[in-house]
Amino acid sequence: MRFMVIRKADEESEAGVLPSAELLEAMGRYNEELVKAGVLLSGEGLMSSDRGALVTFSGGTVTVTDGPFAEAKELVAGYSILDVGSLDEALEWVRKWPVEDGHGNAEIEILQVHEAEDFGHVSEENRKYVGDVRELADEK
Amino acid sequence: MRFMVMVKADANSEAGVLPTEDELVAMGRYNEELVKAGVLLAGEGLHPSSRGARVTFAGGQPTVIDGPFTEAKELVAGFWLIDVKSKAEAVEWVKRVPCTDGVEASIEIRQVFEADDFGDAFTDELREREEQLRLTTKKDA
Numbered sequence: 001m002r003f004m005v006i007r008k009a010d011e012e013s014e015a016g017v018l019p020s021a022e023l024l025e026a027m028g029r030y031n032e033e034l035v036k037a038g039v040l041l042s043g044e045g046l047m048s049s050d051r052g053a054l055v056t057f058s059g060g061t062v063t064v065t066d067g068p069f070a071e072a073k074e075l076v077a078g079y080s081i082l083d084v085g086s087l088d089e090a091l092e093w094v095r096k097w098p099v100e101d102g103h104g105n106a107e108i109e110i111l112q113v114h115e116a117e118d119f120g121h122v123s124e125e126n127r128k129y130v131g132d133v134r135e136l137a138d139e140k
Numbered sequence: 141m142r143f144m145v146m147v148k149a150d151a152n153s154e155a156g157v158l159p160t161e162d163e164l165v166a167m168g169r170y171n172e173e174l175v176k177a178g179v180l181l182a183g184e185g186l187h188p189s190s191r192g193a194r195v196t197f198a199g200g201q202p203t204v205i206d207g208p209f210t211e212a213k214e215l216v217a218g219f220w221l222i223d224v225k226s227k228a229e230a231v232e233w234v235k236r237v238p239c240t241d242g243v244e245a246s247i248e249i250r251q252v253f254e255a256d257d258f259g260d261a262f263t264d265e266l267r268e269r270e271e272q273l274r275l276t277t278k279k280d281a
Contacts, residue, residue: 108195111186114184
């Protein structure tokens with residue numbers, strides 16, 4: 001099963017403070033461990049929300065609001081996708097998160113990723129269609 | 141440049157309501173358009189936070205809190221990773237996400253860091269190691 005591990009934003013990430021060489025190295029080592037264990041599928045860091053936007057759909061109307069957005073702790077600063085046997089295994093990995101990050105004060109959220117089998121109520125034909133589109137994207 | 145496009149959770153997604161067959165097909169068609177335009181890199185849907193957890197580090201010490209978490213609008217219900225020329229192009233794509241009339245949805249667009257953005261702190265050696273890691277993990281990127 002796959003889990004999305006989300007590093008929540010904080011004041012520094014929202015202020016555009018870039019990771020130090022020390023943090024980049026610690027994160028690289030952590031990711032290397034994940035890769036060696038065959039657990040890491042992907043991961044990215046996100047720029048502060050002032051480079052982003054929010055698109056809201058309401059009653060058929062679309063509204064675009066440019067960032068920044070106020071509540072840093074509600075925002076995502078980065079993520080990884082892990083392939084593990086259980087939520088507990090994901091938690092074991094997250095407990096080893098580099099202490100260099102956020103000066104030892106970081107919030108990480110773990111959410112389970114949907115798999116095709118979760119959509120048992122959808123016809124086989126349409127599940128195959130959605131799977132085919134995914135394969136096309138994966139080829140890129 | 142790459143953008144992460146996140147669909148915010150709402151009461152329905154947090155209640156574990158799955159998309160209907162029609163909604164799933166509409167999303168499939170939208171994704172197919174993104175693929176044909178060479179824009180889509182990855183995308184996933186997420187389970188409600190009741191199946192997740194949070195780990196809070198304070199002074200290096202982790203505390204684990206099991207889901208669910210109360211503020212649905214702070215949570216992510218799904219995402220796309222897209223490769224486009226500008227934020228404006230990302231916004232144009234997001235405006236076309238299939239949202240049935242009358243449905244409320246909130247979608248956040250955030251720019252993804254590239255190696256060049258980290259400056260000198262990201263030394264040549266670190267960059268090389270990261271590139272190797274990405275090659276190993278690329279199959280599902």
